[in-house]
Amino acid sequence: KAGVTQTPRYLIxxxxxxxTLSCSPISGHRSVSWYQQTPGQGLQFLxxxxxxxQRNKGNFPGRFSGRQFSNSRSEMNVSTLELGDxxxxxxxxxxxxxxxxxxxxxxxxxxxxxx
Amino acid sequence: xxxxxxxxxxxxxxxxEAVTLDCTYDTSDPSYGLFxxxxxxSGEMIFLIYQGSYDQQNATEGRYSLNFQKARKSANxxxxxSQLGDSAMYFCAMREKTSYDxxxxxxGTSLSVIP
Numbered sequence: 001k002a003g004v005t006q007t008p009r010y011l012i013x014x015x016x017x018x019x020t021l022s023c024s025p026i027s028g029h030r031s032v033s034w035y036q037q038t039p040g041q042g043l044q045f046l047x048x049x050x051x052x053x054q055r056n057k058g059n060f061p062g063r064f065s066g067r068q069f070s071n072s073r074s075e076m077n078v079s080t081l082e083l084g085d086x087x088x089x090x091x092x093x094x095x096x097x098x099x100x101x102x103x104x105x106x107x108x109x110x111x112x113x114x115x
Numbered sequence: 116x117x118x119x120x121x122x123x124x125x126x127x128x129x130x131x132e133a134v135t136l137d138c139t140y141d142t143s144d145p146s147y148g149l150f151x152x153x154x155x156x157s158g159e160m161i162f163l164i165y166q167g168s169y170d171q172q173n174a175t176e177g178r179y180s181l182n183f184q185k186a187r188k189s190a191n192x193x194x195x196x197s198q199l200g201d202s203a204m205y206f207c208a209m210r211e212k213t214s215y216d217x218x219x220x221x222x223g224t225s226l227s228v229i230p
Contacts, residue, residue, distance in 0.1 A: 033218070043206065043220040056217040088158060092218075103150050104218060106160035 002026065006091050006107035013114050018079040021110045025072050025093030031055075032074040033104065034066060037088040046089075049074055081114045088112075118142065119207050119221035126226050128197045135182070136192040136224045138207030146212035149190040151181065154204040154223070163205075166190055194226075202228045 005024040013019050025032050034046040045058040049068035066076040078085055088111050092104035120139045128134040151163040166174045166181045174181040182191040194201055207221040
């Protein structure tokens with residue numbers, strides 16, 4: 001069974017540009033979450049989607065947005081990139097909702113560098 | 116407020132020895148789940164073990180066991196018979212029932228296994 005697929009793996013953008021990252025969850029997983037990982041801040045929760053609806057949102061500015069499609073694939077967009085947006089962006093999918101023993105399955109991440 | 120605390124930024128362990136990675140958490144939700152993830156230098160997050168707040172027994176998965184002390188709000192990971200491939204970052208994480216699939220992570224502990 002295919003894992004969580006994130007594209008692209010690496011990305012270099014300049015300040016002020018925008019970027020779109022893609023995540024395809026494991027087949028059957030309806031929940032997709034996004035995280036930003038930096039050496040200084042660790043893993044920071046961005047948002048979580050379930051059945052095309054955003055259920056949870058972290059403390060990030062409005063430049064960070066996301067969406068989920070009917071096939072559960074998700075995209076996140078960052079507009080007006082800043083140098084501080086350089087990070088590893090991780091997508092994770094989950095089968096069950098609520099409190100269960102199903103952990104996240106993570107993708108390999110997209111490493112974004114803003115220059 | 117920080118909900119997950121991992122007080123050991125870095126740990127060293129001799130190969131074949133056991134090691135305990137500490138994790139304390141804070142929640143007022145009676146229903147929650149606790150997870151441990153491993154992140155090797157490749158960047159991928161690997162799910163290791165899960166403990167539910169109502170589980171009566173400590174979780175075990177192969178060489179991994181979780182020392183769950185509910186009253187003290189601690190969920191330490193014990194790795195027995197350490198291997199060189201265990202060298203990685205280890206993250207403790209929590210999901211509260213009221214937060215659906217939002218999982219928050221601790222700052223992580225870097226484990227180095229010495230031959």
